[in-house]
Amino acid sequence: MSTLSLPLPAARRLAPALAMLLLMAGMLLLSLLLDVASGPSMLPLREVVAALSGSGAERGSDVIVWQIRLPVALMALLVGAALGLSGLVMQTVLHNPLASSYTLGVSAGAGFGAALVIVLGSALPLPETVAIPLAAFLFAGIACSAVLGIGRAKGGQADSYVLGGIALLFLFQALLSLLQYLASPEALQAIVFWLFGSLYKASWPKLGLVAAVLALCLPLLLRDAWRFTALGLSDERAQSLGVNVTALRWRALAIVSLLTGAAVAFVGTIGFVGLIAPHIARFLLGEDQRLLLPGAALCGALLLSLSSLLGKWLSPGALIPIGIVTAAVGVPFFLLLVMRSKPGAW
Amino acid sequence: MLQAQQLNVSLGRQAILHDVSFEARPGEVTALLGPNGSGKTTLLKTLAGLLPARGQLQWQGQALPLQRGGQLHAACGYLPQDCSTRSRLSVTEAVLLGQLGALGWRVSAEQRAAVQQQLAALGLGALAERRLCELSGGQRQMVFLAQVLLRQPGLLLLDEPISALDLQHQVQVMRSVREQTQARQLTCVVVLHDLNAALAYADRVLLLQHGRLLAAGPARDILTPTLLAPVFGVAIHQAHTASGHSVLCPHGG
Numbered sequence: 001m002s003t004l005s006l007p008l009p010a011a012r013r014l015a016p017a018l019a020m021l022l023l024m025a026g027m028l029l030l031s032l033l034l035d036v037a038s039g040p041s042m043l044p045l046r047e048v049v050a051a052l053s054g055s056g057a058e059r060g061s062d063v064i065v066w067q068i069r070l071p072v073a074l075m076a077l078l079v080g081a082a083l084g085l086s087g088l089v090m091q092t093v094l095h096n097p098l099a100s101s102y103t104l105g106v107s108a109g110a111g112f113g114a115a116l117v118i119v120l121g122s123a124l125p126l127p128e129t130v131a132i133p134l135a136a137f138l139f140a141g142i143a144c145s146a147v148l149g150i151g152r153a154k155g156g157q158a159d160s161y162v163l164g165g166i167a168l169l170f171l172f173q174a175l176l177s178l179l180q181y182l183a184s185p186e187a188l189q190a191i192v193f194w195l196f197g198s199l200y201k202a203s204w205p206k207l208g209l210v211a212a213v214l215a216l217c218l219p220l221l222l223r224d225a226w227r228f229t230a231l232g233l234s235d236e237r238a239q240s241l242g243v244n245v246t247a248l249r250w251r252a253l254a255i256v257s258l259l260t261g262a263a264v265a266f267v268g269t270i271g272f273v274g275l276i277a278p279h280i281a282r283f284l285l286g287e288d289q290r291l292l293l294p295g296a297a298l299c300g301a302l303l304l305s306l307s308s309l310l311g312k313w314l315s316p317g318a319l320i321p322i323g324i325v326t327a328a329v330g331v332p333f334f335l336l337l338v339m340r341s342k343p344g345a346w
Numbered sequence: 347m348l349q350a351q352q353l354n355v356s357l358g359r360q361a362i363l364h365d366v367s368f369e370a371r372p373g374e375v376t377a378l379l380g381p382n383g384s385g386k387t388t389l390l391k392t393l394a395g396l397l398p399a400r401g402q403l404q405w406q407g408q409a410l411p412l413q414r415g416g417q418l419h420a421a422c423g424y425l426p427q428d429c430s431t432r433s434r435l436s437v438t439e440a441v442l443l444g445q446l447g448a449l450g451w452r453v454s455a456e457q458r459a460a461v462q463q464q465l466a467a468l469g470l471g472a473l474a475e476r477r478l479c480e481l482s483g484g485q486r487q488m489v490f491l492a493q494v495l496l497r498q499p500g501l502l503l504l505d506e507p508i509s510a511l512d513l514q515h516q517v518q519v520m521r522s523v524r525e526q527t528q529a530r531q532l533t534c535v536v537v538l539h540d541l542n543a544a545l546a547y548a549d550r551v552l553l554l555q556h557g558r559l560l561a562a563g564p565a566r567d568i569l570t571p572t573l574l575a576p577v578f579g580v581a582i583h584q585a586h587t588a589s590g591h592s593v594l595c596p597h598g599g
Contacts, residue, residue, distance in 0.1 A: 226443070226446055226449045229435070229439075229443065230443050230446055232433050232435070233431045233433050233435070233440065233443075233478075234428070234430070234431050236426040236428060237426060237431065237490070239396055239416070239418060239424075239426075240394075240423075240424040240425065240426050240494065241418075241443055241446045241493070241497075242417075242418045242420070242446055242447055242497075243446070244416055244417045245416070246416055247416075282434075286435070287433060287434050287435050288435075290451060
């Protein structure tokens with residue numbers, strides 16, 4: 001058999017996949033512009049572009065774009081990207097299509113940390129604006145460490161991490177319920193609003209921090225892209241290719257805790273994006289993690305940006321928490337994915 | 347050459363291997379035989395560096411670390427027994443992973459050509475664009491063998507590579523293994539259940555029972571009814587074909 005006559009599918013598929021990534025990036029840019037243009041006072045797109053480029057927009061539009069809407073729209077992008085990435089990494093290293101920081105207790109841990117600060121309130125030496133994100137970060141890390149610890153204690157098998165994560169989810173939900181039961185009416189209201197997830201807590205310094213976390217985590221994950229692709233075959237197969245699976249899993253989940261902490265710390269708990277974005281990316285791009293990692297980040301960003309847009313269009317002038325929109329869109333979408341999947345795909 | 351001295355392996359509190367010592371030589375296929383639960387896979391994983399063990403393991407005169415496990419020795423190509431996967435990677439992409447340590451963001455023309463050659467060598471060219479999850483168990487096993495061979499290992503460790511294959515593919519795989527072993531002077535240790543495959547393709551045999559090495563030596567010396575019958579618990583008859591080959595079969599079979 002002539003070896004030269006064989007096709008080169010790995011090479012051939014790279015070009016359309018890169019085109020797909022570019023298309024997603026283009027859609028994301030459009031969604032960002034529409035998100036910035038939308039609000040109680042609709043701005044024409046050319047006014048938005050003029051304000052963004054600093055070329056002669058009205059002063060009012062300039063303030064609306066730069067001070068109010070752009071931080072919120074960018075926060076949707078960055079948080080969506082962080083959630084999409086963390087969901088993909090969890091699904092890959094735990095071999096479970098239902099894994100995400102939301103379903104395995106990491107977001108619940110962060111939510112509990114934030115609620116704890118809200119209830120303790122003035123007893124803390126730090127202002128709430130600093131203490132809430134800090135506690136969310138801290139408890140996301142604690143939750144992820146606990147998932148890692150439980151999994152490792154049970155021999156490092158993927159299933160044990162998942163079961164540990166589900167147990168943690170219930171634990172943090174129970175603790176959260178206890179806090180809500182004990183909280184004053186004002187604190188209870190603050191907790192509930194925080195837990196819904198809202199992009200309107202965005203500000204430029206917060207954006208900078210989330211961007212820095214993403215800028216740190218994405219290259220670290222891309223460095224392991226081939227190892228993640230190998231891990232997609234199975235633990236044993238990845239080991240047979242020279243991957244230290246336990247070390248990779250620890251490294252990956254540490255990054256997940258950073259990404260989730262950054263996302264939840266500033267906008268609250270947002271479900272379904274981390275669960276669905278990886279599935280869409282996988283459907284569009286295949287399982288090569290060189291493409292899938294940026295793809296999941298772009299899908300997550302696009303999903304949250306579109307959810308933000310949808311929230312504004314559904315109820316102009318009212319601030320519908322983004323977590324409610326993502327759940328409303330995410331549940332039917334997720335069911336569609338389940339119904340369309342082939343037997344055994346889950 | 348691979349030299350194992352007094353390997354002891356425990357999983358939890360259960361001792362699986364006891365004082366296993368042997369040598370495997372370059373250019374030879376060494377078959378690892380024994381009944382289910384005798385410790386064959388455990389021994390193979392230990393040789394690969396995936397399980398922690400006590401004792402000494404030397405490859406080409408250099409000691410290999412044994413204490414920690416979890417990390418494949420660099421010289422090893424290891425083919426696990428379980429070939430199930432839900433991955434939707436194409437066959438080409440999967441085999442490409444055999445060069446994992448050398449892969450960068452861009453896959454070079456040489457790396458792609460190496461994949462093609464390996465697929466062609468095992469007669470898998472027609473499957474190049476098929477997805478792994480669409481293949482039969484036997485086809486997947488062949489693809490994973492191509493993946494392992496692409497690593498260009500000095501030490502080839504294969505765990506039941508032909509158990510899931512039809513007769514034609516069994517012959518094809520074992521011939522390839524033997525040819526590659528001789529051509530590249532690999533040291534090959536292969537777990538087999540088929541005594542006749544061992545007789546046909548192995549130079550040496552290690553016979554395990556209850557985690558202990560019962561016998562080791564040239565295949566024709568070890569694969570005898572006298573040694574095998576008590577180990578497997580069945581009477582075994584050895585016949586000779588007109589062409590002079592030996593065949594082992596259970597009595598009454």
